[in-house]
Amino acid sequence: MEAIADAGGEISMSDLATASRLPLPTIHRLLRTLVGLGYARQLPSRQYALGPRLIRLGEQAGKQLGTVATPELRWLVGELGESANLAMLDGDGAVYVAQSPSPHSMRMFTEVGRRVTLHDTGVGKALLATMDDEQVRRLVGDDRLPQRTPKSHATVADLLDDLARIREQGYAIDDEEQELGVRCYAVSVPDVPVPVAVSVSGPLARVDLRFGLRAVPRLHEAAARIGRVLARP
Numbered sequence: 091m092e093a094i095a096d097a098g099g100e101i102s103m104s105d106l107a108t109a110s111r112l113p114l115p116t117i118h119r120l121l122r123t124l125v126g127l128g129y130a131r132q133l134p135s136r137q138y139a140l141g142p143r144l145i146r147l148g149e150q151a152g153k154q155l156g157t158v159a160t161p162e163l164r165w166l167v168g169e170l171g172e173s174a175n176l177a178m179l180d181g182d183g184a185v186y187v188a189q190s191p192s193p194h195s196m197r198m199f200t201e202v203g204r205r206v207t208l209h210d211t212g213v214g215k216a217l218l219a220t221m222d223d224e225q226v227r228r229l230v231g232d233d234r235l236p237q238r239t240p241k242s243h244a245t246v247a248d249l250l251d252d253l254a255r256i257r258e259q260g261y262a263i264d265d266e267e268q269e270l271g272v273r274c275y276a277v278s279v280p281d282v283p284v285p286v287a288v289s290v291s292g293p294l295a296r297v298d299l300r301f302g303l304r305a306v307p308r309l310h311e312a313a314a315r316i317g318r319v320l321a322r323p
Contacts, residue, residue, distance in 0.1 A: 091129060091140060098228065100137045158319050159288070162312040163190035169308050170301070172292035175200055176316070177213035179285035182229045184214045192292060200291075209235050209249050210242040212264035212276030216287040218249075219256040220278050226253065242267045261306045264291070273297040275305045279313045282320045288313050 093109040094101050101109070107117045121138055124130035128143030159176040166174035167190045176188040185205045208214030209230050218226050227246060235243050243249040256262045264274035275297070276289035290305050291297065297305075 091124070091144070094130065094138060094140055100133065100135075100139045102137050106138065157188075159188045159316050160190065162288070162316050163188055166190070166288075166290055166308060166312050167192060170290055170305055172290045172297060172301075172305075173200070174312075175213065175289045175291070177206070177211075177217075177287050177289070179217050180205060183207055184211065184217060184287070186213075194292070194296075206268070207236070207238075210238050210264065210267040212262050212268075212274035212289045212291065213287040215249075215252065215256055215262040215264070216276040216278045216289070217285045219253045219262060220285055223250055223253075226250065238268055239266055239270050241265060241270075261309065262287075263302070264289075266294070275302050275309060277306070277309045277313050279320070280317045282317050286316070286320075288316065 093106055097105065097109065103114065103117055103121065106121075107114050110117065112120075121130060121132075124141065125132060125138075127141075129141045130138050131141045133139055163174040163176060171192060171194065173192040174190045175186055177184040177186045183205045184207075186200050186202050189200055189202055206214060208218050218229070221229075226249070230246060230249065232246055234245060235249065237244055243252065260277065262276045264272075264276070266272060268274070271294055272291060273294050274289050274291035276287050279286040279288060288309055290309065292301075
């Protein structure tokens with residue numbers, strides 16, 4: 091199933107055998123079982139894709155991930171005073187799976203389950219920065235990018251330049267790219283089987299450079315602890 095996902099969601103039996111280094115009879119037997127259970131499906135082109143039964147598993151996994159991360163998000167709010175979020179990669183976007191809100195009356199609120207684009211959000215760029223440029227292009231395309239605000243990246247080239255900086259500095263910033271007046275700091279969670287990122291966000295008046303100097307080390311602390319829990323067998 092991971093090989094099908096890595097191929098972009100569709101793959102032939104022969105390519106699947108090559109990717110998995112398993113003999114064709116074994117691939118055929120495994121696919122027959124997966125199709126019968128609803129975890130894979132055969133397309134009219136005779137290629138194979140992920141099946142609808144995985145949706146329910148993904149929803150449950152997202153809920154479990156949110157449960158694991160919630161104590162760390164609350165810790166971030168206690169340390170920094172701004173809303174903290176956890177998001178995971180979802181196809182060519184990201185979906186929020188947990189949040190702990192800021193105690194401020196003026197705060198950022200993101201609904202759990204909300205899906206966002208990758209190129210103009212802190213969590214999205216933190217996730218993209220864990221991939222190579224070719225993977226990034228496959229997810230966002232090679233055309234002009236939609237601009238949610240005037241500060242959003244308009245081209246893939248600009249995005250790739252930003253991702254190079256993110257990899258070097260170890261964190262991503264959404265500087266009014268998703269919403270004017272809002273800034274977000276985000277880092278990826280290390281050593282996890284599914285790409286996940288944690289972030290803190292708030293109004294520009296409070297989330298400034300000095301805030302970022304405090305926030306980034308704490309984000310890395312929280313991400314490391316979440317990663318250790320998720321990596322347990």
